Amino acid sequence: xxxxxxxxxxxxxxxxxxxxxxxxxxxxxxxxxxxxKQEKKAPTFLFMLTSSGxxxxxxxxxxxxxxKELFSILNITATQTGDSAVYLCAYKYYGGATNKLxxxxxxxxxxxx
Amino acid sequence: xxxxxxxxxxxxxxxxxxxxxxxxxxxxxxxxxxxRQTMMRGLELLIYFNNNVPxxxxxxxxxxxxxxxxxxxxxxxxxxxxxxxxxxxxxCASSLxxxxxxxxxxxxxxxx
Numbered sequence: 001x002x003x004x005x006x007x008x009x010x011x012x013x014x015x016x017x018x019x020x021x022x023x024x025x026x027x028x029x030x031x032x033x034x035x036x037k038q039e040k041k042a043p044t045f046l047f048m049l050t051s052s053g054x055x056x057x058x059x060x061x062x063x064x065x066x067x068k069e070l071f072s073i074l075n076i077t078a079t080q081t082g083d084s085a086v087y088l089c090a091y092k093y094y095g096g097a098t099n100k101l102x103x104x105x106x107x108x109x110x111x112x113x
Numbered sequence: 114x115x116x117x118x119x120x121x122x123x124x125x126x127x128x129x130x131x132x133x134x135x136x137x138x139x140x141x142x143x144x145x146x147x148x149r150q151t152m153m154r155g156l157e158l159l160i161y162f163n164n165n166v167p168x169x170x171x172x173x174x175x176x177x178x179x180x181x182x183x184x185x186x187x188x189x190x191x192x193x194x195x196x197x198x199x200x201x202x203x204x205c206a207s208s209l210x211x212x213x214x215x216x217x218x219x220x221x222x223x224x225x
Contacts (some may be wrong), residue, residue: 088155099211
């Protein structure tokens with residue numbers, strides 16, 4: 001059965017810390033892995049990763065995919081209270097006529113002042 | 114653009130009642146997705162449409178759930194009859210492709 005596992009489930013850090021969030025997957029028909037940030041309301045798109053070893057970067061956030069070991073990490077440097085959110089990873093499932101995202105359960109990050 | 118619009122934002126209803134959730138996708142987006150989010154199960158895809166046609170409804174829990182998309186600018190998710198275990202936040206999302214989905218603010222459903 002396909003699955004996406006995120007760790008840790010939750011994390012509390014102080015402003016300025018660096019955090020690493022993990023997403024491991026066991027899926028068939030893997031195409032891409034995506035990261036979303038969910039604050040109080042709806043998830044918002046961060047990154048899409050398709051190739052191994054190529055880092056995607058946006059400001060203090062960066063992410064990389066390892067297709068051999070079947071995992072991805074999301075790094076946040078110099079964390080700020082505004083980074084507090086649930087971070088979701090998802091893989092793009094492709095099977096015949098269906099083409100959809102399957103989400104992990106998320107990592108809850110709390111950044112304290 | 115106003116983004117994905119969902120209504121109502123909150124719904125409290127009694128077990129056995131019919132519930133209808135509404136969604137207006139971003140204009141021009143060909144894909145529309147309905148998700149349910151709970152603490153226990155996370156974010157689950159219920160059904161998605163491409164060009165108003167349902168493509169994959171394998172995530173719809175049971176016959177009590179139904180979804181329609183009569184035109185490119187409107188979709189509904191109906192639960193009849195509702196049960197307490199249906200309590201969750203229901204998100205609608207739309208996109209040009211499957212990847213970068215834009216989520217609406219969600220409808221928080223409470224069934225007592």
